[in-house]
Amino acid sequence: xxxxxxxxxxxxxxxxxxxxxxxxxxxxxxxxxxxxxxxxxxxxxxxxxxxxxxxxxxxxxxxxxxxxxxxxxxxxxxxxxxxxxxxxxxxxxxxxxxxxxxxxxxxxxxxxxxxxxxxxxxxxxxxxxxxxxxxxxxxxxxxxxxxxxxxxxxxxxxxxxxxxxxxxxxxxxxxxxxxxxxxxxxxxxxxxxxxxxxxxxxxxxxxxxxxxxxxxxxxxxxxxxxxxxxxxxxxxxxxxxxxxxxxxxxxxxxxxxxxxxxxxxxxxxxxxxxxxxxxxxxxxxxxxxx
Amino acid sequence: xxxxxxxxxxxxxxxxxxxxxxxxxxxxxxxxxxxxxxxxxxxxxxxxxxxxxxxxxxxxxxxxxxxxxxxxxxxxxxxxxxxxxxxxxxxxxxxxxxxxxxxxxxxxxxxxxxxxxxxxxxxxxxxxxxxxxxxxxxxxxxxxxxxxxxxxxxxxxxxxxxxxxxxxxxxxxxxxxxxxxxxxxxxxxxxxxxxxxxxxxxxxxxxxxxxxxxxxxxxxxxxxxxxxxxxxxxxxxxxxxxxxxxxxxxxxxxxxxxx
Numbered sequence: 001x002x003x004x005x006x007x008x009x010x011x012x013x014x015x016x017x018x019x020x021x022x023x024x025x026x027x028x029x030x031x032x033x034x035x036x037x038x039x040x041x042x043x044x045x046x047x048x049x050x051x052x053x054x055x056x057x058x059x060x061x062x063x064x065x066x067x068x069x070x071x072x073x074x075x076x077x078x079x080x081x082x083x084x085x086x087x088x089x090x091x092x093x094x095x096x097x098x099x100x101x102x103x104x105x106x107x108x109x110x111x112x113x114x115x116x117x118x119x120x121x122x123x124x125x126x127x128x129x130x131x132x133x134x135x136x137x138x139x140x141x142x143x144x145x146x147x148x149x150x151x152x153x154x155x156x157x158x159x160x161x162x163x164x165x166x167x168x169x170x171x172x173x174x175x176x177x178x179x180x181x182x183x184x185x186x187x188x189x190x191x192x193x194x195x196x197x198x199x200x201x202x203x204x205x206x207x208x209x210x211x212x213x214x215x216x217x218x219x220x221x222x223x224x225x226x227x228x229x230x231x232x233x234x235x236x237x238x239x240x241x242x243x244x245x246x247x248x249x250x251x252x253x254x255x256x257x258x259x260x261x262x263x264x265x266x267x268x269x270x271x272x273x274x275x276x277x278x279x280x281x282x283x284x285x286x287x288x289x290x
Numbered sequence: 291x292x293x294x295x296x297x298x299x300x301x302x303x304x305x306x307x308x309x310x311x312x313x314x315x316x317x318x319x320x321x322x323x324x325x326x327x328x329x330x331x332x333x334x335x336x337x338x339x340x341x342x343x344x345x346x347x348x349x350x351x352x353x354x355x356x357x358x359x360x361x362x363x364x365x366x367x368x369x370x371x372x373x374x375x376x377x378x379x380x381x382x383x384x385x386x387x388x389x390x391x392x393x394x395x396x397x398x399x400x401x402x403x404x405x406x407x408x409x410x411x412x413x414x415x416x417x418x419x420x421x422x423x424x425x426x427x428x429x430x431x432x433x434x435x436x437x438x439x440x441x442x443x444x445x446x447x448x449x450x451x452x453x454x455x456x457x458x459x460x461x462x463x464x465x466x467x468x469x470x471x472x473x474x475x476x477x478x479x480x481x482x483x484x485x486x487x488x489x490x491x492x493x494x495x496x497x498x499x500x501x502x503x504x505x506x507x508x509x510x511x512x513x514x515x516x517x518x519x520x521x522x523x524x525x526x527x528x529x530x531x532x533x534x535x536x537x538x539x540x541x542x543x544x545x546x547x548x549x
Contacts, residue, residue: 052461200538225535269491276466
């Protein structure tokens, strides 16, 4: 993999999003699921946390214009490596999608082609974006399987998706998404379907690849403790807005009552509490997003 | 220690074809106790619970509930005193039955009579107003549906509640509400719980004692207090504890497979 020259200098962010809005038409008028989200990120691990319906997944998807129609996406600015994405025609965007920005979804069971061996799928991902013969693509795919710590890449290359476990399936997905060498990876709950120990092992791989390839990562998750321990920075979303952002390590010192409420409502291993504090939702949270 | 435990499982074995899902599991749960079964997917924890509930007839070993040995088929009396709440409230409620009908069915099956008052009371107990009574499951949120599933189990006035990952499909703020509800109901009614979960923090919060399972076997049994202090004897449990505390690259690099 060619080391990337740091063309857009580290001062200019990898991705800058300003006033992102996603709306869906309903019989009673448009419903805004994402309501003015703004953030900028460099080559770092950015976590987006929130409960279901907070708009975290739509935020991730709208970067790649993958919001299903009737949904509409608008933004004042959506700049990736200095290029404005909102104005880009679909054909040009296709060159970015997968190649420069790629995406890992939650469940490998639904993201892999069931009638094609996993190795061929990874090789195909490489050939779509690079001029390479089948021999070279195969070699690259095997290298990538090794990079995601699959013990016997030659054997796994020839397996079909139903023959691999959930943890291995997710590593295969990650291999497929990373083989074109993207600068930004959007991972939507990439480890939620996995057992905790396997989850940690998959995160080690993501961590290492971010470090080694200088890749940016948007890590979308509902798991506050996981994001706090894994990411560099966190955005907390509520009802389509970012209500708070902080360094991941400081998440436990968060100040917004929603974030505080979520953290408090989690059962803790270390501490016995007779009753869990229940989140009391304040209508003002809907308005005072940043 | 007064005579018989509420639940006694001895050398339980369950196989699906050639796969030995549960390989000789034994434990006992006293009346009024809350007992946890934790493990990763494929550990056999749900299979143990389903065998206990009578949902899986192909098992060998000994199962005693309220002092009575249980066979492959259970009688009506068993289901009256031992009820189950499932993981996914989107799948466990009949989509074309109203909440009223969902709750009336067990009352009719067990000929308990007085369905109207029982349904009102059951809804109130799980914190749902009577306005929910004639709604359909799709009109309810995940947390509200799980409350209906709990009401359906409780309407028979059982002694034992078997809980299979009752909050893993819910958001954390809703999870807290459901866990509080389950805690309150157990205290009020002196219920016995067996809770299956992959989430150590949930089990430590809800249970006094727990068993850790891996690949069909019981790895160890310990107090929630011991778990909280990190005093697990087995390496497998210690690794699970470490993984549950969040991401730590060095720790995760050292994880190994336990056969």
